[in-house]
Amino acid sequence: MRRLLSFSTAAVAIAFASPALAQDQHMHGMTMPMPAPSPSATSKPKAKSRPKPKALAPATARRVATPSHHTARPKSSPSAAARQNPSADQQTIPKMTGMEHSQMKHHGAADEAAAKMPDMDHSAMGHMQRMGNHAEAPTEPTPPPPEAGTGPARAADSIWGAEAMRASREQLRSENGGQTFAKVLIDRLEYKAHEGKDGYAWEGQAWYGGDIDKLVVRSEGEGTFGGKAERAEVQALWGHAIGPWFDLQAGARHDFVGPTRTYAVVGVQGLAPYQFETSAQAFLSTKGELTARIEGELDQRITQRLILQPRAELNLAAQDIPELGIGAGLDRAEVGLRLRYEFAREFAPYVGIAQEWKVGGSADYAHARGDSASTTSLVIGLRAWF
Amino acid sequence: MPAWARGANVTDGLVREGFDEVSGSSINLTVGQGPRSVQGRSGHAIAVNGSVPGPLVRLKEGTTARLTVHNTLDTDTSIHWHGLLVPFQMDGVPGVSFPGIPAGGKFTAEFPVRQAGTYWWHSHAGLQEQAGHYGPIVIDPAGSDPVQADREYVLLLSEFSPLSPHTIFEKLKKGEGYFNYQQTSWTDNYPLTAKQRREWAKMRMMPTDILDVTGSTYTYLANGHGPEEGLEFAFRPKERIRLRIINGSAMTFFNVRIPGLPMTVVAADGQNVRPVETDEFQIGVAETYDVLIEPGPAQAYTIVAEAMDRSGMALATLAAQPGARAAVPALRDPPLLTMADMGMGTMGMSDGKSQDKSMNDGMAMGGMEHGSMAHSSGEAAKPTARMDMGHMSMRDTSKLPATVKVSPGLGMVAMHPVDRMGDPGIGLADLAHRVLDYKQLAAFEPNKDLRVPSRLLEIHLTGSMDRYMWSFDGRKFSAVSDDPIRFANNERVRVKLVNDTMMAHPIHLHGHFFELVNGEQAARQPRKHTVVVQPGGIAEFDLTANEPGDWAFHCHLLYHMHAGMFQIVSVAAPREDAA
Numbered sequence: 001m002r003r004l005l006s007f008s009t010a011a012v013a014i015a016f017a018s019p020a021l022a023q024d025q026h027m028h029g030m031t032m033p034m035p036a037p038s039p040s041a042t043s044k045p046k047a048k049s050r051p052k053p054k055a056l057a058p059a060t061a062r063r064v065a066t067p068s069h070h071t072a073r074p075k076s077s078p079s080a081a082a083r084q085n086p087s088a089d090q091q092t093i094p095k096m097t098g099m100e101h102s103q104m105k106h107h108g109a110a111d112e113a114a115a116k117m118p119d120m121d122h123s124a125m126g127h128m129q130r131m132g133n134h135a136e137a138p139t140e141p142t143p144p145p146p147e148a149g150t151g152p153a154r155a156a157d158s159i160w161g162a163e164a165m166r167a168s169r170e171q172l173r174s175e176n177g178g179q180t181f182a183k184v185l186i187d188r189l190e191y192k193a194h195e196g197k198d199g200y201a202w203e204g205q206a207w208y209g210g211d212i213d214k215l216v217v218r219s220e221g222e223g224t225f226g227g228k229a230e231r232a233e234v235q236a237l238w239g240h241a242i243g244p245w246f247d248l249q250a251g252a253r254h255d256f257v258g259p260t261r262t263y264a265v266v267g268v269q270g271l272a273p274y275q276f277e278t279s280a281q282a283f284l285s286t287k288g289e290l291t292a293r294i295e296g297e298l299d300q301r302i303t304q305r306l307i308l309q310p311r312a313e314l315n316l317a318a319q320d321i322p323e324l325g326i327g328a329g330l331d332r333a334e335v336g337l338r339l340r341y342e343f344a345r346e347f348a349p350y351v352g353i354a355q356e357w358k359v360g361g362s363a364d365y366a367h368a369r370g371d372s373a374s375t376t377s378l379v380i381g382l383r384a385w386f
Numbered sequence: 387m388p389a390w391a392r393g394a395n396v397t398d399g400l401v402r403e404g405f406d407e408v409s410g411s412s413i414n415l416t417v418g419q420g421p422r423s424v425q426g427r428s429g430h431a432i433a434v435n436g437s438v439p440g441p442l443v444r445l446k447e448g449t450t451a452r453l454t455v456h457n458t459l460d461t462d463t464s465i466h467w468h469g470l471l472v473p474f475q476m477d478g479v480p481g482v483s484f485p486g487i488p489a490g491g492k493f494t495a496e497f498p499v500r501q502a503g504t505y506w507w508h509s510h511a512g513l514q515e516q517a518g519h520y521g522p523i524v525i526d527p528a529g530s531d532p533v534q535a536d537r538e539y540v541l542l543l544s545e546f547s548p549l550s551p552h553t554i555f556e557k558l559k560k561g562e563g564y565f566n567y568q569q570t571s572w573t574d575n576y577p578l579t580a581k582q583r584r585e586w587a588k589m590r591m592m593p594t595d596i597l598d599v600t601g602s603t604y605t606y607l608a609n610g611h612g613p614e615e616g617l618e619f620a621f622r623p624k625e626r627i628r629l630r631i632i633n634g635s636a637m638t639f640f641n642v643r644i645p646g647l648p649m650t651v652v653a654a655d656g657q658n659v660r661p662v663e664t665d666e667f668q669i670g671v672a673e674t675y676d677v678l679i680e681p682g683p684a685q686a687y688t689i690v691a692e693a694m695d696r697s698g699m700a701l702a703t704l705a706a707q708p709g710a711r712a713a714v715p716a717l718r719d720p721p722l723l724t725m726a727d728m729g730m731g732t733m734g735m736s737d738g739k740s741q742d743k744s745m746n747d748g749m750a751m752g753g754m755e756h757g758s759m760a761h762s763s764g765e766a767a768k769p770t771a772r773m774d775m776g777h778m779s780m781r782d783t784s785k786l787p788a789t790v791k792v793s794p795g796l797g798m799v800a801m802h803p804v805d806r807m808g809d810p811g812i813g814l815a816d817l818a819h820r821v822l823d824y825k826q827l828a829a830f831e832p833n834k835d836l837r838v839p840s841r842l843l844e845i846h847l848t849g850s851m852d853r854y855m856w857s858f859d860g861r862k863f864s865a866v867s868d869d870p871i872r873f874a875n876n877e878r879v880r881v882k883l884v885n886d887t888m889m890a891h892p893i894h895l896h897g898h899f900f901e902l903v904n905g906e907q908a909a910r911q912p913r914k915h916t917v918v919v920q921p922g923g924i925a926e927f928d929l930t931a932n933e934p935g936d937w938a939f940h941c942h943l944l945y946h947m948h949a950g951m952f953q954i955v956s957v958a959a960p961r962e963d964a965a
Contacts, residue, residue, distance in 0.1 A: 137880050137928075141787060142841040147874035147961070152867075153936040153954040156483055159475040164485045168462070169867070172481025175512065176940075177855075177862030177950025183560045211855050211862075212794060241794035244781070244850040245590060271852060274587045301571035345561050385560070 182208040183385060188338075190381025192222070192354065199224040199377070207239065214239040216249055221257070232257040235265055246270030253283055259323045261285045275299070290318035291326070307348070311336045320361055325369065327361015340383055348383045402437040403610035404617075405521055405542075409444035416456040417463045417487075417509075417519065422546070424605050425612040429548040431518040432459065432509070438610045439542050439634060440507075440521030447502045448528035454494045455487055462486040462511050465495070466896070466938075467523065468672060469505035469656050469915045472497040474935025477896055479510045482938050482954055486511055502527035503656025504630040504674045506542065513551035516636040516944055520544065524630060525656075532830065533652045535628035535678060539619045542632045543640050543669070543691050543700050545604040546612070551636070555945050558598055558854045565600045566592070568697060568720045576722060589780050591798075593722040594695075595851060595888060596812055598945060599637040601698025606638065608691065613701040613714075619689075621681050621704050628652075629677050629689075633669045636944035639694035639890065639918075641668050641814060642675075644687050644704070645715055649677040651822060657899060657913040658830035667822035668694065668811030670892035670918035672942035675822075679704075686710035694812055694890075696720045721813030727888050728780065729800025729922030786886075790846045791860035795950070797850035800886045806923030807904045812890060824904045824925075827912035833901055835930040836908045839880035843871070847919055847941070847951070849887040854949055856887075856941060862950025870954040871939065873931030875961065882926045885919040891946065892918050893925075895955060896937040900927040916942060934959040 156165050186204040201222035207214045216239040221232035237251035246268050253263040267281030279295045297311040315332040338352030354377045358366045363373035401422040408415070415434050422431035422438065434440030445451050457463045464486050466478035476495040480486030487493045502525045509519035522540045547554060557564040569592060570576055570583060578586075578593065586593050611617040621627055629649075633640060643649075643666035650663045653676035661678070669675055669691075681687055681704055688711075691700040696717045703711055781799050783792045790796070810821040849856040857863070873879060880903065883893055894916040901911035903926035911928060919925040934957050941951035 136838040138839065138842040140842060141789070141844040141882075144841065144843075144872050145874050145877065147958055148872035148877065149874075149956065149958045150872070153482070153870040153956040155474060155934070155936040155956065156485075160485055165481070168481040168485045170481075171462075171486075172479075173864050173867040176864060176867075176948060176952040177857065178864030179559075179948075181556060181559050211853055241853070244794055244797035245852055271590050273590060274584070275590055301569055303571055303573050304567045304569060345557075345564050 178210070180208065180210050182206070185385040187383060188381055189384070190350075190379040192377035192379050194375050194377040195372070197224045197226055199230075201379075209239070212241045214247070216247075216251075223257075229257045231255070237265060239269070242268070243270075245272070249281070261287070261289075261324070263291075272296070289321050289324075291321075291331070292316040292318075305342045307340050307342065309336075309338045309340065309350075309352075311338065317362075322365070325362060325365035327359075327363070327365060329361065330359045331362045333357045333359060336379070338379065338381075346385050350379075350381055350383060352379045352381075353377070354379050401431040401433040401518065403607075403615070405437050405439045405441050405609065406435065407442040407444055408435070409446075411449070412452045412454070413443060414454050414456065415440065415443075415465065416458060417465075418458045419517075422518065424546040424607070425614050427546070427548045427605060429546065430550065432463075432514045433518050434465075434521060438518035438520075438546075439544065440519070442521060442540060443507060443523045445499050445523065445525045446528070447499050447525055449499050450496060451499050452494060452496045454492055456492045457487045457489060460489045462488055463514060463519070464493075464509055464511040465507050465519075466510040467495070467505065467507050468894075469503075469674070470497075470523070471500045471897065471899075471933065474897055474933065474937060477935075477937065478507075479896065479938045482936050483896075499525055501525060501656065502531070503653055503658070504540070504632060504676050505656050506632045506634050506672075506674065508634065510938070513555065513636075513944060513948065516545070516547070516551035516554070520634045522630070522632055522634070532658055533628060533676065533678065534626070536625040537621065538628035538630060540609070540630045540632065541619075541689065541691075541702060542609050542634045543638070543642075544607045544610070544634045545599075545636060545638055546607055547599075547603045547605075549603055551944070554599055554603070555948055558945055559949075562852055562854070563592065563595075565598065565602045566594060566695075567600065567602045568596075568695060569594050575719070578722070589728075590852065591728075591780075591888060592851075594720065595723060596695035596721060597638060597693060597697070598854075598889070598943070600695055601693060604638065604693075604698060606635075606640075606691065606693060606698045606700035608689070608700040608702040611702075613699055617702040618705045618708065619702060620708070621706060623681055623683050623706060625681065627679050627681065627704070629679060630674065631669060631677065632674045633671050635671055637671065639668055639670050639811065639892075640691040640700065641666060641694060641811070642689070642691050643667075644679060644689050645712070646684065647679050647681060647687050647704075648820075649679055651827075652676050652678055652830075654827050654912055655899070655914040655916060659912055660828045660830050660910075662822065662826045662828075663820070664822040664826070665819035666814065666817065668814055668918075670811075670890065670916060670942070671944075672892050672894050672916045673914075673918070681706070684712065686712040688712045688714050690715060692717060694721075696813070718813075723812070723888055723921065726804075726806065726809075726923065727812070727921035729798070729803050729886065786846065786860075787844060789844070789859055790848065790886075793860050794853065795850050795855035795857050795862065796848045796860045796886065797852065798886055798888065800884060800922040803884050803886075803922055803924045805926065806920035807902065807925060809920045809923065811918070811920070824902055824912070824917075827902065827904065828906050828910040829901070829912050832909040833911060833913065835878060835932075837878040837930075838908075839878045839928050841877070842880045842882060844882045844884060845871075847883060847885045847887055847891050847893070849889070849946070849949075849951070851888070854945075856943075856946040856949040856951035858951060858953050863952040864950060866953065870936065870956040873929070873955065873957045875931065875934060875958045877931045879929050879931060880926055881929055882924060883917070883919045884924050885921055888921045889943075889946075890918050890920050891951070892916050892942040893940070894942045895929070895939050897933045897935070898929060898931070898937070900929040902927050931955075931957045933957055 184206040188203045190201050192199040192201055203220035205218040207216045209215055216237040218235040221229055223229035233253055233255045235253040237249040239247040239249045242248045247270055249269055250266045253265045255261045263283035263285045265281055265283055269279040272278045277297045282292045284290050293315050295313045297309055300308040302308055313334040317326045317328050317331045320328050334356045336352055336354035338350045340348040340350035342348040356375045358373040366373045401420045417434050419432050422429050431438050455465050464478045464480050474483050476497045477483040505523040507521055507523055508515045522542050605612045608617045648663050648665055650661045652661050655674055685706045687704040689702040783799055785799050808823050808825040810823040814821045846859050848860045899913040899915055901913055917925050917927055937955045939953045939955040940947045
């Protein structure tokens with residue numbers, strides 16, 4: 001893998017014969033690869049060829065390194081002499097040993113390619129072997145030294161003033177993870193063709209909020225054209241993320257059709273293993289009736305835009321609710337198969353078939369009303385969001 | 387100097403494609419906006435000096451740069467000098483290094499130029515970068531350049547979308563997989579068994595989750611030109627050409643190759659590396675590579691920059707005669723994520739090349755149960771590598787250190803993350819030709835600070851694809867904005883990045899170069915400002931924290947950063963008097 005073009009090697013070698021040291025200006029302030037007193041990095045001074053910013057307030061001048069041509073700052077540390085960076089003399093040292101070596105190496109190294117770690121490196125490493133040994137690096141996380149400091153990052157305050165920084169700081173915070181969003185999803189808005197008068201149905205939800213907490217409004221219902229709506233409900237919920245895939249939702253539901261009811265709601269909504277979009281909710285009405293609803297749907301991509309969606313819904317009741325025509329146990333089941341085409345992700349008309357059964361006591365109530373307990377519908381509708 | 391391809395300046399008022407060059411002791415950059423059209427698709431651009439990309443800023447090492455940014459927008463703006471060693475207050479990050487440049491205002495960044503090489507600049511305010519607020523920087527060395535070439539060109543890769551960046555972010559937040567039109571389906575051609583498909587579904591993850599934003603909305607750009615707009619670089623046969631390749635995109639990793647021409651990589655992130663010849667390399671967002679090429683007798687060569695998910699490409703042509711064209715290769719098949727990308731270790735990988743091979747067999751999550759899968763390596767000996775999909779947890783939070791917050795924003799924990807320095811990048815492991823990886827990089831000029839790191843800092847890259855939440859250590863920046871990562875002055879630290887997600891993240895530290903721990907000796911560890919951490923893998927770098935002040939540290943995928951994958955690194959000031 002390391003084959004080299006001879007031309008590039010030559011070019012590199014020739015060019016490096018010149019003072020290419022300057023290739024990295026950083027080196028002028030560089031730390032000489034000499035043995036460091038110890039790996040402990042506490043307060044190693046660092047001189048860099050960097051002028052003081054004009055705006056620097058005197059009180060904060062220490063934040064910025066002194067230009068390297070200045071006399072070295074007074075240092076009281078007894079180990080100052082042993083420090084690896086004799087900053088004051090940096091520029092008077094003609095070339096640092098390591099650099100000379102590397103220059104020499106490149107100078108004559110037409111065969112650099114042959115050796116990954118050429119001789120000169122080894123000799124250079126010779127006086128730095130104590131430092132070059134990676135085996136000594138810690139392998140378990142260790143805490144920062146006290147010299148790292150504590151508290152918020154406020155370096156810019158000393159340059160520009162805390163007041164000037166405040167707004168941008170707040171904006172940065174909110175713009176990097178603190179945003180809120182709103183989404184309206186019409187999951188189903190459909191025409192249902194079946195025996196007798198055709199009907200309609202809808203199901204959708206809207207939310208507003210951040211990643212963890214959201215205000216959620218859900219609504220669903222159905223009815224028959226020319227007749228009264230059979231069901232129409234709205235839920236207002238607080239949604240709270242309880243994991244990567246699920247939200248806990250709690251709030252209230254109100255039914256607007258028939259004998260009106262208001263319920264307390266608690267449930268979960270999210271993505272279950274195998275990519276099932278699921279929702280499970282329990283409802284406790286103001287009259288003490290306990291019911292529940294479980295929904296699941298699965299998008300099966302036939303192509304990138306043609307999607308077959310099986311869907312199932314179960315409604316359960318803990319008790320008979322004659323007023324609502326609900327029998328205890330499994331009350332109502334729906335299954336559907338919808339084939340949609342995503343002209344855009346946000347706009348996908350569909351056709352499908354849906355089957356609904358009223359079960360057990362609920363079926364008896366339906367029969368008593370003269371309704372059928374089983375309805376098969378052809379559906380055509382729209383899934384959309386924005 | 388070459389004439390910079392500028393092209394299509396056909397309609398007054400439109401933002402121009404391509405860029406001019408600005409240089410000298412005082413440089414003015416004016417941030418404006420206007421309509422823009424790329425290959426017939428229209429959008430709104432933020433342009434600097436009237437073009438996208440903005441002008442090439444050409445500086446000279448050893449001089450003092452003086453760059454005045456004029457803001458004619460009606461919102462704040464900024465310019466960050468990506469990869470440049472500057473005093474922190476000149477670094478151009480609103481809220482970290484300075485207050486930003488208000489509408490109608492201006493800001494002068496003045497700093498000594500302490501380096502040479504290929505870099506770039508871009509806005510660090512809002513999402514302006516995606517809209518066109520970026521451009522190249524070339525710094526000529528004070529002495530002669532060790533890299534000699536007859537010509538040189540800048541190739542800046544980026545994207546255009548008719549959608550506003552805020553719209554793109556909203557779609558990502560609301561519609562999972564919104565831009566991915568290469569998902570698995572009943573009619574796809576992916577080499578996946580039904581069982582593998584079920585296993586992916588069970589995990590609630592997509593093997594096609596390669597890039598979040600794709601060619602379904604992006605037109606990929608070479609120096610601002612769409613692939614059909616014919617960006618041309620002139621050459622004469624046998625000339626040696628230096629290409630300074632910059633990935634200035636917001637969200638796209640590119641696979642770069644020139645069919646018929648080998649490339650010799652001579653610099654990475656502006657820093658010279660020992661020349662290494664290759665046929666293709668993947669360039670992460672915000673990285674730069676300089677390559678030398680020597681075109682042969684052909685009249686034209688195509689420079690292909692294929693999006694990592696292969697949903698599109700940016701193109702340029704090396705042309706011996708104006709209008710000469712070489713064949714444009716078709717997009718290759720989209721890649722799939724592998725077991726290694728799921729943090730399952732390398733599974734029989736003896737070198738970077740063989741990795742995906744074993745993966746593709748072994749993607750084979752089912753295959754894993756049969757034990758057929760590459761348990762041949764040393765990894766297999768470790769109990770943690772004994773994998774049985776049935777009992778495999780993709781989110782075993784007990785494996786996390788206490789520093790990582792378990793939250794809804796943490797969708798996955800890499801089960802057995804391994805160092806992936808030798809990985810050429812998603813989709814490139816199984817090619818017949820040579821592909822670059824980080825292990826092939828060695829610093830040309832030896833590093834200066836060879837101290838053994840005195841501490842290890844472990845940072846986990848975390849995210850939830852479904853919620854489009856991204857963070858470090860499970861905490862979005864909005865939750866830790868007053869709790870920076872702190873370093874003592876001149877502290878030598880090894881930073882270990884553990885990627886607990888299935889996406890590759892280009893992690894960028896402002897104001898410093900760090901040295902990749904890639905198996906080279908300390909003196910030769912390559913210096914970089916941005917490191918790609920492969921999915922489910924580990925990348926380590928050694929850092930000398932010797933640039934005092936506060937610095938941004940973030941994933942350079944723009945919308946990951948915007949979603950929270952951002953932190954402040956605070957380097958203590960030098961102590962005036964040691965005790």
